[in-house]
Amino acid sequence: MSAAAPAPASGSGPSSARRIVGAVIHQPYIWAIVALLLLLIINLVKDPSYLGVSVNAATGNLSGNVIDILRASAPIMMIAIGMTLVIATRGIDLSVGSVMAVSGAVSMEFMNNSGGGDAGTAIMAAALALGISAVLGTVNGVLVSVVGLQPFITTLITMLAGRGLAKVITSGQNTSATNEPFRWLANGTVFGFPVIFVIGAVIVAIVAILVRRTALGLMIESIGINPRAARMAGIRPIGILISVYIVSAVLAGIAGIFSTASVMTVEVAKTGLNAEMDAILAVVIGGTSLAGGKFSLTGSVIGALLIATLDKTIVFLSIPSSATPAFKAIVIVVICLLQSQRVRALFARRRSRTTPSAPVPTRKETVSA
Amino acid sequence: MAPTEPIVEMEDISIEFPGVKALQNVRFRLFPGEVHTLMGENGAGKSTLIKALTGVYKIDSGTITVAGGPRSFSGTADAQNAGISTVYQEVNLCDNLTIGENVMLGHEVRSPLGINWKKTHEAAHEALVSLGLGDLDPKQPLSSISLALQQLVAISRAMVTNSKVLILDEPTSSLDANEVEGLFQVMRRLRDQGVAILFVSHFLDQVYAISDRLTVLRNGEFVGEYMTPELNRTELISKMIGKDYGALAALGSNRGRAASADGTPAFYKATDLGRKGSIEPVDIEVHAGEVVGLAGLLGSGRTELGRLIYGADRPDSGEVTIDGVTSEVHSPMAGLSKKIAFSTENRRDEGIIGDLTVRENLILAVQARRGWARPLSRREQNELCEKYLLELNVRPSDPERPIKNLSGGNQQKVLLGRWLATKPELIVLDEPTRGIDVGAKAEIQEAIAALAEDGMSVVFISSELEEVVRLSERIVVLKDHRKIGEIVNGPDVTADTIVDLIATEGSAS
Numbered sequence: 001m002s003a004a005a006p007a008p009a010s011g012s013g014p015s016s017a018r019r020i021v022g023a024v025i026h027q028p029y030i031w032a033i034v035a036l037l038l039l040l041i042i043n044l045v046k047d048p049s050y051l052g053v054s055v056n057a058a059t060g061n062l063s064g065n066v067i068d069i070l071r072a073s074a075p076i077m078m079i080a081i082g083m084t085l086v087i088a089t090r091g092i093d094l095s096v097g098s099v100m101a102v103s104g105a106v107s108m109e110f111m112n113n114s115g116g117g118d119a120g121t122a123i124m125a126a127a128l129a130l131g132i133s134a135v136l137g138t139v140n141g142v143l144v145s146v147v148g149l150q151p152f153i154t155t156l157i158t159m160l161a162g163r164g165l166a167k168v169i170t171s172g173q174n175t176s177a178t179n180e181p182f183r184w185l186a187n188g189t190v191f192g193f194p195v196i197f198v199i200g201a202v203i204v205a206i207v208a209i210l211v212r213r214t215a216l217g218l219m220i221e222s223i224g225i226n227p228r229a230a231r232m233a234g235i236r237p238i239g240i241l242i243s244v245y246i247v248s249a250v251l252a253g254i255a256g257i258f259s260t261a262s263v264m265t266v267e268v269a270k271t272g273l274n275a276e277m278d279a280i281l282a283v284v285i286g287g288t289s290l291a292g293g294k295f296s297l298t299g300s301v302i303g304a305l306l307i308a309t310l311d312k313t314i315v316f317l318s319i320p321s322s323a324t325p326a327f328k329a330i331v332i333v334v335i336c337l338l339q340s341q342r343v344r345a346l347f348a349r350r351r352s353r354t355t356p357s358a359p360v361p362t363r364k365e366t367v368s369a
Numbered sequence: 370m371a372p373t374e375p376i377v378e379m380e381d382i383s384i385e386f387p388g389v390k391a392l393q394n395v396r397f398r399l400f401p402g403e404v405h406t407l408m409g410e411n412g413a414g415k416s417t418l419i420k421a422l423t424g425v426y427k428i429d430s431g432t433i434t435v436a437g438g439p440r441s442f443s444g445t446a447d448a449q450n451a452g453i454s455t456v457y458q459e460v461n462l463c464d465n466l467t468i469g470e471n472v473m474l475g476h477e478v479r480s481p482l483g484i485n486w487k488k489t490h491e492a493a494h495e496a497l498v499s500l501g502l503g504d505l506d507p508k509q510p511l512s513s514i515s516l517a518l519q520q521l522v523a524i525s526r527a528m529v530t531n532s533k534v535l536i537l538d539e540p541t542s543s544l545d546a547n548e549v550e551g552l553f554q555v556m557r558r559l560r561d562q563g564v565a566i567l568f569v570s571h572f573l574d575q576v577y578a579i580s581d582r583l584t585v586l587r588n589g590e591f592v593g594e595y596m597t598p599e600l601n602r603t604e605l606i607s608k609m610i611g612k613d614y615g616a617l618a619a620l621g622s623n624r625g626r627a628a629s630a631d632g633t634p635a636f637y638k639a640t641d642l643g644r645k646g647s648i649e650p651v652d653i654e655v656h657a658g659e660v661v662g663l664a665g666l667l668g669s670g671r672t673e674l675g676r677l678i679y680g681a682d683r684p685d686s687g688e689v690t691i692d693g694v695t696s697e698v699h700s701p702m703a704g705l706s707k708k709i710a711f712s713t714e715n716r717r718d719e720g721i722i723g724d725l726t727v728r729e730n731l732i733l734a735v736q737a738r739r740g741w742a743r744p745l746s747r748r749e750q751n752e753l754c755e756k757y758l759l760e761l762n763v764r765p766s767d768p769e770r771p772i773k774n775l776s777g778g779n780q781q782k783v784l785l786g787r788w789l790a791t792k793p794e795l796i797v798l799d800e801p802t803r804g805i806d807v808g809a810k811a812e813i814q815e816a817i818a819a820l821a822e823d824g825m826s827v828v829f830i831s832s833e834l835e836e837v838v839r840l841s842e843r844i845v846v847l848k849d850h851r852k853i854g855e856i857v858n859g860p861d862v863t864a865d866t867i868v869d870l871i872a873t874e875g876s877a878s
Contacts (some may be wrong), residue, residue: 035412059371130857173568176839213744214738214741214744215739215740215741215743215744215745216732217739218725218729218744219736219737219741220738221722221724221725222722222725222729222733224722225722225723225725226718226719226721226722226723227721228718229720229721230722231681231701231716232681232701232711232719232720233722233733233734234699234701234702234704234705234714234733234734234737234738235702235733235737236702236737240741249814293724294724321471325835355570
């Protein structure tokens with residue numbers, strides 16, 4: 001069921017390692033992996049020590065470009081995972097960027113007003129932020145499933161309203177706060193690894209287990225492929241749709257905490273800006289179709305890593321900032337092209353053409369009347 | 370007629386899908402001015418052969434000759450350019466356009482200022498007239514006419530491109546007798562104009578009424594090509610299923626079995642069950658181990674009643690008692706939890722989840738009833754698959770294949786398995802035998818009879834009245850969205866009894 005599960009063995013022969021490689025090669029996200037490696041190689045060519053990871057002898061912290069990429073990928077990973085589930089149900093969640101801003105605004109404002117710098121305040125702030133994110137997700141879910149509005153329109157509304165809400169919460173200010181435990185979420189380390197990435201990875205694992213070890217994934221895919229048939233088979237689409245939008249919003253809330261905690265400031269106009277685009281791109285690069293249905297969480301995680309690496313590479317290659325969107329667009333268009341049905345069919349045809357087979361004569365002629 | 374040269378000749382066609390040989394060295398010829406029927410069970414390779422001819426599938430070996438020249442089709446456009454048009458089982462037209470626009474789509478009459486809509490509609494009218502459909506207004510929206518007429522519009526559309534070859538893939542599966550006759554008139558007219566027609570149907574009567582020539586396929590292999598008058602029905606069926614015909618005949622014995630066990634309370638009882646705009650309040654009872662048939666013409670409300678029983682639509686009147694307990698069944702989930710199952714007539718839109726595997730499709734309803742938090746283990750899933758794929762003789766029996774790659778009859782069997790796996794006490798079967806061949810039909814009818822034998826209550830809906838009479842103990846007759854009568858089956862009840870009832874009620878109301 002899981003996309004990462006190796007294909008069932010057909011006969012004996014290839015070792016299990018080879019079988020796993022074989023299974024990965026046939027995954028739609030293979031090009032994302034290739035692109036990821038390619039970007040790293042480009043960076044390596046520019047600076048042979050690019051992939052080096054050093055250990056700070058005093059603190060035991062790891063540092064290096066790879067660690068930076070992992071750190072930067074955590075928020076994208078969160079929203080990409082949520083987006084994957086929403087897209088699998090034939091929906092889309094454009095509001096994730098705004099939810100990030102709301103979540104950041106709520107936590108900063110709370111800590112700024114309470115003034116406490118202890119862990120309790122940090123936990124309260126995070127809980128409050130996630131609670132309000134969940135409320136926004138519920139609004140999305142109810143409007144989509146019960147009222148039957150288009151997901152695109154519904155989440156476009158919450159996207160605009162969310163950004164406004166964030167501004168109202170902070171009275172239009174970029175609120176800052178001081179709270180060491182909260183800052184630790186983004187800048188701290190455990191066993192040398194950045195906390196932010198560890199938390200991200202744990203959350204991804206929890207969502208993956210929740211979706212793939214229960215029947216939730218099967219039901220989400222059924223609804224995405226054929227909602228009417230899914231309902232007739234006894235699945236309750238409303239509950240699943242609402243949950244999916246709530247999960248997406250809560251994960252966006254976590255992403256909001258991640259991205260504000262590193263600077264301990266919420267920039268209401270900029271936090272999470274265009275984040276929905278990164279999330280959608282990560283999902284698409286990861287091989288989940290925007291038409292809904294079959295989804296791959298592994299693919300979306302790889303997509304998120306790719307986008308973080310791409311952002312980092314753009315800075316590292318000192319591409320002028322005015323050209324960065326274009327550069328990013330080109331890389332992503334190429335990946336999407338390589339994944340498209342047509343290009344895959346072309347490759348398949350070329351492969352079969354090289355194998356010897358009697359060519360079928362082609363002759364153009366019109367049928368005589 | 371005197372066919373001289375075939376317009377289409379397919380020689381030694383083989384197509385292989387991963388793990389299956391869909392077609393092996395099949396040959397097929399089409400002559401101008403002839404109706405040629407392709408016969409075979411589900412999964413025999415009829416659809417595959419048609420898709421090879423229309424350019425949907427690439428052939429692995431063999432040659433296709435059209436009008437004397439060898440062809441290789443790498444897409445449907447190539448086939449259309451060669452003069453081959455197809456009208457599929459499910460009409461592929463645009464509901465939101467007018468009849469005329471649909472007929473002329475892609476062939477609009479152009480003037481220097483863009484499309485000349487007036488001339489386009491005139492041309493559409495001409496095309497319709499040439500098929501004897503002159504009374505259709507090309508400016509009406511397509512959605513305003515019946516499915517049968519839409520199909521004729523699809524044929525007109527095919528003929529606008531001056532096709533020499535017309536493929537009709539099960540065009541009659543959702544038509545009633547009058548509509549079929551209308552279609553046949555159009556087909557005969559085209560045949561007389563010299564068009565070669567490839568026809569696929571599971572209704573033997575229709576096959577014998579219209580076709581000049583038959584080609585029989587079995588398990589992807591060519592069995593033979595025959596002139597229709599030279600092959601009688603029994604021979605034809607034996608050639609299709611590869612064994613003696615008799616399975617069907619034996620089924621008749623189920624009929625007349627002790628009717629509803631008098632005295633015992635009904636398992637399912639509804640009074641005044643209805644829904645505005647879909648069916649007027651109906652009383653219906655189903656006993657354990659009883660098959661109740663719902664008979665009536667297309668659109669009489671028989672499907673709607675079935676949906677209300679399961680809760681697919683929310684009833685807005687009526688009282689339901691199940692096993693003596695007053696119950697409310699207003700959603701599929703509620704139906705399932707009351708041990709009711711509903712197998713839809715609309716397999717594609719409401720039945721299968723195409724991209725999922727056979728296994729996932731089969732366990733879906735069981736899983737839905739357990740809820741998402743209690744997943745079936747892989748072992749339990751495999752056990753269910755093994756049991757039902759074997760019991761219902763699903764071919765190919767590989768549970769990990771996407772269900773959309775199975776033939777229609779086998780998809781239907783998987784869906785039947787999905788419902789049986791929920792261990793229902795009442796199962797509503799809406800057209801379970803539509804669009805499947807005699808062999809699979811017999812298997813499904815046998816399965817239904819066996820279920821009732823085991824004590825399951827069955828509500829059986831079919832447009833084939835003979836089938837209803839053969840299987841049911843009681844028949845509820847519907848017309849114009851209401852119940853007009855109930856017949857207790859007996860030796861003197863035939864399909865005509867039902868037809869008479871429907872006809873005499875005609876003037877009432």
